[in-house]
Amino acid sequence: MDRKSFVVALDGPAASGKGTLGRLIADHYGFAYLDTGSLYRGVARRLLDAGADPGDEAAAARAAKEFSLDQIDGRDIRTREVGAAASKVAAMPSVRAALLDFQRRFAANPPGGARGAVLDGRDIGTVVCPEADVKFFVVASPEVRARRRWLELRAARPSLTEREVFEDLAERDARDAARADAPMTRAEDAELLDTTHLTIEAAFAAARRVIDGVFQRCEG
Numbered sequence: 001m002d003r004k005s006f007v008v009a010l011d012g013p014a015a016s017g018k019g020t021l022g023r024l025i026a027d028h029y030g031f032a033y034l035d036t037g038s039l040y041r042g043v044a045r046r047l048l049d050a051g052a053d054p055g056d057e058a059a060a061a062r063a064a065k066e067f068s069l070d071q072i073d074g075r076d077i078r079t080r081e082v083g084a085a086a087s088k089v090a091a092m093p094s095v096r097a098a099l100l101d102f103q104r105r106f107a108a109n110p111p112g113g114a115r116g117a118v119l120d121g122r123d124i125g126t127v128v129c130p131e132a133d134v135k136f137f138v139v140a141s142p143e144v145r146a147r148r149r150w151l152e153l154r155a156a157r158p159s160l161t162e163r164e165v166f167e168d169l170a171e172r173d174a175r176d177a178a179r180a181d182a183p184m185t186r187a188e189d190a191e192l193l194d195t196t197h198l199t200i201e202a203a204f205a206a207a208r209r210v211i212d213g214v215f216q217r218c219e220g
């Protein structure tokens with residue numbers, strides 16, 4: 001009996017719907033879920049809290065090596081400043097290297113004895129888990145992504161405009177796609193899931209069809 005963990009990789013640009021989808025998939029199949037963006041955001045948050053420059057690679061690499069998820073318990077890592085700083089530290093090879101093992105261990109040995117794991121990020125299907133059982137590249141138009149993220153952020157910051165969010169996302173996506181180390185890119189074997197015109201339920205149903213198909217092939 002094959003006891004290998006079943007891995008679902010979800011990659012794609014900022015605010016494309018990966019997080020919502022990832023949690024739904026994990027709940028539905030009883031898998032563990034890891035938002036890998038929270039690792040980069042966590043490192044960025046630590047640097048900002050310490051008054052360090054997020055562009056300082058030595059400081060960022062130290063923070064990444066010492067990083068654990070409990071450090072961000074209760075901390076707000078979803079702000080636009082943290083998002084921008086996260087994408088800067090994420091371009092540093094030493095930071096990525098320091099966070100890689102944790103992600104791979106999570107996928108191979110999901111916590112709580114779960115029989116599978118869902119990881120969302122930018123390089124899961126290409127670098128972290130190239131052998132993932134199912135891969136999705138989740139996209140949506142820049143306008144729709146900006147609107148979704150603006151709706152999320154504006155409660156905490158009512159003066160924020162949709163235009164500012166649009167520009168933040170465009171800047172982050174460009175940096176994430178252009179970096180030399182593990183750039184955001186669609187793995188050749190990733191299913192493209194465009195959520196521009198899909199409700200969450202419809203996107204989830206589309207993902208389930210793909211995953212169930214792979215399950216059937218595994219069992220058959």
Ligand code: CDP
Pocket residue numbers: 013014015016019036037038040041083086087088090091120121122123124172173176
């Ligand atoms: O939630 P959102 O889509 O805005 O971004 P996130 O997933 O929280 O990721 C924040 C930043 O971390 C991204 O802009 C990337 O620069 C970086 N990241 C990465 O480089 N690789 C990953 N696997 C996940 C995130």
